[in-house]
Amino acid sequence: MRKISFKLGLFFFLFVLGIETVLFVSLYITLVHSRINEEFEQLLARGNNHRDVLEKNYDSSTLEHVTMMESEAVTDVVITDDKGNILYFSDHILPFAKRIIKNEVKNIPHDGMIVQKNWQKESHISTVSPIRVDGKIKGYVYMFQNTASIQNMIYKLKHHFIIVGILSVFLTIITIAFLSRVITIPLIRMKQATEKLSKGDFSVRLQVKGEDELAQLGKSIQTLARDLEYLKKERNEFLASISHELRTPLTYVKGYADIARRPNIKEEEREKYLTIIYEEAEHMQKLVKELFELAKMDQHSFHIHQSSTNLCSFLRKVYEKMHPAFQAKNMSLIYHCDGNITVHIDQKRFEQVMMNLLDNALKYSEQGSTVSIDVRTEKKNIVIIVSDEGRGIPEEDLPHIFERFYRVDKSRSRASGGTGLGLAIAKEIIEAHGGSIYADSIYGKGTKMMITLPKE
Ligand SMILES: Nc1ncnc2c1ncn2[C@@H]1O[C@H](COP(=O)(O)OP(=O)(O)O)[C@@H](O)[C@H]1O
Ligand SMILES: [Mg+2]
Structure with a gap:
């Protein structure tokens, strides 16, 4: 079995079973112990009772009375003199009593003591209480109780424990089986989901509850x-x-x-x-x-090779490259850049971006209009702006012009020779520099393309 629910369940089961066994066994032992103790104490107390009565009136009528009382009860009594000779006894306890009494015991405390405690093997348990009158031992009260009733009680107790034990093991199995399934069902679902994913089926919907x-x-x-x-x-x-x-x-x-x-x-x-x-x-x-x-x-391997660049002289080179093309279309290209601005750029790729923007400005403008390149420094950014007075971009197209293959005028794109990829490439490059590119346009009036680069 390789199922995780089975493994988890088995592990929990063995663990809980171990705990249950220890608890049950220790509970059983304590219970048996205290029940047996109780029996002994009761027997001893009864013997002490008789002894007390006899100490007050040590005469034959009292002795007979005590013996008679015991012949009615489940316990039995044997009374001896100080030498251990049996004087009175109830019922047919004699053979066992003789065996006990022969083993004469000395130094018996006044509160009595247990003389036969082997309840498992012997037929009777037994206690003894000494009768003392005027400081002298007069005799002994031996008490006996049949161990059959004790054994029976312990047997019943054991029986109960076994039933309860089996029941609790059974309940444990059910609970654990249920719990381990509840825990592993989401895992199994996820496994199935990822299998579906790897087969190319993306319609995976998992029910996710909670925050764990x-x-x-x-x-x-x-x-x-x-x-x-x-x-x-x-x-x-x-x-x-x-x-x-x-x-x-x-x-x-x-x-x-x-x-x-x-x-x-x-x-x-x-x-x-x-x-x-x-x-x-x-x-x-x-x-x-x-x-x-x-x-x-x-690809993730796309790297740009940035180097410290003086922005103004970099843009001047771009301006000089593009200037003839603008002249040829009878347009003017102007360029503003003041100060000493240093940027970290990949010069080759950044030039490509600028060319793309200027190429668009040239393509989408009429003769005689002006295109300008401006540089503005803000608190945290440097902004390069390419603005033209061309046809502009309709508002609804503006959000899409950076998408691949997107062209505002599909039918006329053949004439302009555009692929619709220029701005998409520009955006990728600028974002790789940690900057952003943004277009602003009024349809029919002109377009502004803004590149924002973070300052060093
Ligand atoms: N300066 C601009 N003026 C007007 N429209 C522009 C300008 N720049 C870009 N566009 C519009 O955005 C579209 C996408 O630009 P681009 O990605 O460079 O593709 P291409 O120039 O190859 O058509 C262009 O087809 C054009 O419709
Ligand atoms: Mg273009």
């Missing part, structure tokens, strides 16, 4: 199930969107390649189609690169 360790374990398992379910759902959605993202450019590539290989097509048209194919391939290349980057960031 078992309940906490149950709650943890439930949370784990929920997390796994969420991860699985997210992964499926992600895979679905990847295949969706790849399907469109592949359709283009396949379609235009089909036309371009026709023999009777004009050379300049062929060139046009090949250009489209090239652009689509480029788009897919970018998509795959960005997906790979995101996949790397999802």
Whole structure:
């Protein structure tokens, strides 16, 4: 048997059985002892009583009277003279009495003593009380009691104890079986739940009551199930969107390649189609690169290599890289950064973030507008702001733009060449730096992207 309820139950049972046995045995011994003692004391008291009467009137009529009284009772009496010669006796006690009295005892205290105490083996127990008149021993009062009644009483007591013992063992077994099941049922449920989880069934619902360790374990398992379910759902959605993202450019590539290989097509048209194919391939290349980057960031091994950087000169380099692109679209890019601000950043990745933001500002703005980079220092943070005067983001889309593949204008995204991954990547990188990124926008007026980095 490997069941935990059985092991637990057996352990408790042996333990309780041990305690019960010790208690029962000691109770039995004390009880028997005190009952037997009582018998002896009663017998002795009775003998002392007779002795007292005889000490007051030591004459034959009193002697006869005492003997007669005992012949009616369950006890018996034998009265001897000071030498041990039997004078009076009740009933047929003689043979046993003779044996006892022959073993003459000396120095008997006035309160009497026990002369035969072996109640288990002998037929009678016996006490003796000396009769003393005027300071001289006149004789002895021997009392006898049949041990059969004592043995019978002890037998009954033993019988009771055995019955009660069996009953309590029985009750113990029932209680322990019940308790160990109650304790182990939640454990067994949890085991089944985790087995279900490992098979990919996340519909695990455990009933958790209370606040103890078992309940906490149950709650943890439930949370784990929920997390796994969420991860699985997210992964499926992600895979679905990847295949969706790849399907469109592949359709283009396949379609235009089909036309371009026709023999009777004009050379300049062929060139046009090949250009489209090239652009689509480029788009897919970018998509795959960005997906790979995101996949790397999802792993726990994702590390950033931070180094102390002068923020203003770092941003100046970014500004100089991007400036020509803005000029080409007839837009202006301005840049403000004062003072000596040091930040701990992974320069390569942080540059990627800035490029993404500036690329968006460029893509989603009209000719002639201005994009600016500002740096603000707050009490605990450094904030980098990229603002544009472009088309802005509708309020309902604003909470989603950092999600993977999310684009406000799905139909026009082909023209802009976006993958919808730029901001998702930016967010991962900024969060790996311990910072946060946040967007603020008025639709039709412009957008502000804010990066908050904690100060050193
Ligand atoms: N500066 C901006 N102005 C207007 N819309 C923006 C701006 N930046 C981002 N967006 C919106 O957020 C979406 C997600 O941005 P991003 O993750 O960079 O993807 P992509 O630029 O590849 O489309 C964009 O498709 C666009 O709709
Ligand atoms: Mg982008």
